[in-house]
Amino acid sequence: MTAWLQSLDAALFRFINQSLSNPLGDWLMPVLSGNKLFVPMVIVASAVLIWKQRTRGALCVLFILLAVALGDPLIINSIKHAVARPRPFVPMPEAxxxxxxxxxxSLPSAHAANMAAAAMVAFLFFRGSWRFMVPLAAAVAFSRVYNGVHYVSDVLIGAALGAGYAAVMVWALDRCxxxxxxxxxxxWWARLPSLYLTAGDAVARHRRDRPRLAMRWRKDAPTRADALAKRWAMRFTTRLLGGLRETIAERQKARAAVEELEARELNFHWLRLGYIIIAVFFLARLAYIGSSTIELSEDEAYQWQWSKHPALAYYSKPPGIAVAQWIGTHLWGDTAFGVRFLAPCVTALISVLLLRFFAREATAKLGLFVVLAATATPLLSVGAVLMTVDCLSVLFWTLAMLSGWQAVRSAEHCSAGGASVLNAEQCSALRPWLLTGLWLALGFLSKNTNAFQLACFALFFVLWKPARAQLRTAGPWxxxxxxxxxxxPQLVWNAQHGWATVEHLHNRAGLTQAWKFTxxxxxxxxxxxxALLNPAFLSYFGATVMKTNRPS
Structure with a gap:
C-alpha cells in the first residue's frame, strides 16, 4: 500500500512538473512561490485591512502572523526533521x-501550510474571503510541485496541517x-465579546452555551452567590442614589464619578495587558536562549571565564557582569542558558519598571506603548537575549533615574502640603535618595560609563529650578x-595589578596619538x-516633540 502511494505521488509529480511544463508556467510559478514584492504587498494589504475593518482587521492580521510565526518553526519544521523525506529532485534528478x-x-510543505493557515484565519474573520484566499493558497501549493521542490502529498499534508492548527489557535485564543x-x-470584553465572531454570532454562541452553564449550577454556587450579592448591593446603591437625581448638578456629579471609575478601571485594563505582554516576551526570550540558536558571543565567553574566578574587578570591566553570570550558572548549571538567563529577567524587570512608572505618572496606556517602543529598539532587543554589561547598565541606570525622580517628587509634594522647614527636611525623600545612590553604585560596578549619569543628574538640577531645593538637604549628597x-573595588584591584584597566582604556582611546577630527x-x-535606536521610533518621537512645542 505504501509503495503504491509513493508511486502515485511520484507519477503526479512528474505529470505536473514535466508534462504540464510551459513558458507561462515557468514564469508564473516561481513568482507565486516567492518574489521581492511579496512582503511589501502583504504590508500594504494588512494596512488596508486594518484601515477598513479597524479592530477586526487588526486582530485578523495579528492572528495570521501568530499562525505563521508559531506554526512554521514549531510544527512544520519539527515534522520535517522527524520525517526527513528528501526533496523530489533527489531520487529524480531529471526533475x-x-x-x-x-x-x-520535503514533507510537509511550509509554503502550503502558511498559506492555508492564512486562508483559514481570514475565513474565520471574514467568511467571504475564501473566494480570494483559497484559490491563492491552492495556486501557491501547486507552484511548489510545478517548481520541482515538493510532492503533491507534501502540499496536501502541509495545507491540512496549516488550516488545522490555525483554526485550533483561533478557537483556543478566543476561548481564553x-x-x-x-x-x-x-x-473591553463588553465591546468585543469574541475575537473573531461578529456581535450577532457571539450572542448566538452565548445563548447556545446557556444550557451547559445551567448544568454547572452546583459547581458555581459560590460564584453565583457572590454575583447575587453584588447585584443586590447595586440595587441598594441605585435606590440610595435615586435621591441624587433631583437636581441637574447632582446628576452631573454622579455621572462624573462613574466616568472617573471607568477611567480608573480602563487604566487597570492597560496595566494588566502590559503585564501579559511583558510575560509573553519574557517566556519567548527564555525559549529562544534555551534553543541555543546562536552561540555565545566573544564577550559572553570570556566574561563567563571571569565568573569562575571572582575578583574585585577585571582588566576591562567592573565585577558586575561576572557576578551576574555566576548567579545564572549556579542556578541553571555551567551552560550557555545559565550564562544568558539573567538577560531576559533584567529586560522584563526594566519593562515592568517603565510600565508602572508611566502608569503612576501619566497613564498605563502610555506606559505600554513606551515598553513596546523599547522592545522594538534593536539595541535593547539584542540586549534582551545576550548577557553583556549593557544589560546591567541599562537596568541600574533606569532604577537610579526612577528613584531620583521619586525623591524629587516626594519633596515637592511635601513642600506643597505646607510643611514646616523641619518637616520638609524630614520628608526630603531620604530613602529614595539612598536607593538612588545604591543604583548609581551598582551601575558603576556594572559599566564604567554609568558614571556619566552623575553628569545627567547635575544637568537636571541646573535646568529644573524646583529640584535645586533638594541640594540643601542631605539626600543627594x-x-x-x-x-x-x-x-x-576597582581602585584596589588596579593598585594590585599595575593599573591594568587604566592602561587598557588609555590604549583603546588612542591617547598616544595626536587628535584629529574625522x-x-x-x-x-x-x-x-x-539604526540601533529604531529610526521609525525616533522619527515619531521627533514629530511629537515638534507638534507639542508648536504654538497654538
Whole structure:
C-alpha cells in the first residue's frame, strides 16, 4: 500500500512538473512561490485591512502572523526533521527545478501550510474571503510541485496541517479571551465579546452555551452567590442614589464619578495587558536562549571565564557582569542558558519598571506603548537575549533615574502640603535618595560609563529650578557618597595589578596619538546609533516633540 502511494505521488509529480511544463508556467510559478514584492504587498494589504475593518482587521492580521510565526518553526519544521523525506529532485534528478535546489526536507510543505493557515484565519474573520484566499493558497501549493521542490502529498499534508492548527489557535485564543476578558478586561470584553465572531454570532454562541452553564449550577454556587450579592448591593446603591437625581448638578456629579471609575478601571485594563505582554516576551526570550540558536558571543565567553574566578574587578570591566553570570550558572548549571538567563529577567524587570512608572505618572496606556517602543529598539532587543554589561547598565541606570525622580517628587509634594522647614527636611525623600545612590553604585560596578549619569543628574538640577531645593538637604549628597564607594573595588584591584584597566582604556582611546577630527567616523557613529535606536521610533518621537512645542 505504501509503495503504491509513493508511486502515485511520484507519477503526479512528474505529470505536473514535466508534462504540464510551459513558458507561462515557468514564469508564473516561481513568482507565486516567492518574489521581492511579496512582503511589501502583504504590508500594504494588512494596512488596508486594518484601515477598513479597524479592530477586526487588526486582530485578523495579528492572528495570521501568530499562525505563521508559531506554526512554521514549531510544527512544520519539527515534522520535517522527524520525517526527513528528501526533496523530489533527489531520487529524480531529471526533475525541473525553477527555484533552486535546497538541502532541507520535503514533507510537509511550509509554503502550503502558511498559506492555508492564512486562508483559514481570514475565513474565520471574514467568511467571504475564501473566494480570494483559497484559490491563492491552492495556486501557491501547486507552484511548489510545478517548481520541482515538493510532492503533491507534501502540499496536501502541509495545507491540512496549516488550516488545522490555525483554526485550533483561533478557537483556543478566543476561548481564553472569553474567560480572561470577563475577569480582567470587563470594559473591553463588553465591546468585543469574541475575537473573531461578529456581535450577532457571539450572542448566538452565548445563548447556545446557556444550557451547559445551567448544568454547572452546583459547581458555581459560590460564584453565583457572590454575583447575587453584588447585584443586590447595586440595587441598594441605585435606590440610595435615586435621591441624587433631583437636581441637574447632582446628576452631573454622579455621572462624573462613574466616568472617573471607568477611567480608573480602563487604566487597570492597560496595566494588566502590559503585564501579559511583558510575560509573553519574557517566556519567548527564555525559549529562544534555551534553543541555543546562536552561540555565545566573544564577550559572553570570556566574561563567563571571569565568573569562575571572582575578583574585585577585571582588566576591562567592573565585577558586575561576572557576578551576574555566576548567579545564572549556579542556578541553571555551567551552560550557555545559565550564562544568558539573567538577560531576559533584567529586560522584563526594566519593562515592568517603565510600565508602572508611566502608569503612576501619566497613564498605563502610555506606559505600554513606551515598553513596546523599547522592545522594538534593536539595541535593547539584542540586549534582551545576550548577557553583556549593557544589560546591567541599562537596568541600574533606569532604577537610579526612577528613584531620583521619586525623591524629587516626594519633596515637592511635601513642600506643597505646607510643611514646616523641619518637616520638609524630614520628608526630603531620604530613602529614595539612598536607593538612588545604591543604583548609581551598582551601575558603576556594572559599566564604567554609568558614571556619566552623575553628569545627567547635575544637568537636571541646573535646568529644573524646583529640584535645586533638594541640594540643601542631605539626600543627594548621601547618594553621591554611596555612589563614590563603588570606585573602591576597582581602585584596589588596579593598585594590585599595575593599573591594568587604566592602561587598557588609555590604549583603546588612542591617547598616544595626536587628535584629529574625522567626520566620516562621526557620521558612521551617528547613523549606527540611529539604526540601533529604531529610526521609525525616533522619527515619531521627533514629530511629537515638534507638534507639542508648536504654538497654538
Amino acid at each position: 525541473i527545478t525553477l527555484v533552486g535546489r535546497t538541502s532541507s526536507f 479571551w472569553t474567560w480572561a476578558g470577563r475577569k480582567w478586561f470587563p470594559l 548621601l547618594a553621591l557618597g554611596i555612589a563614590a564607594l563603588a570606585v573602591l 567626520p566620516n567616523y562621526l557620521i558612521d557613529f551617528v547613523l549606527a546609533e540611529l
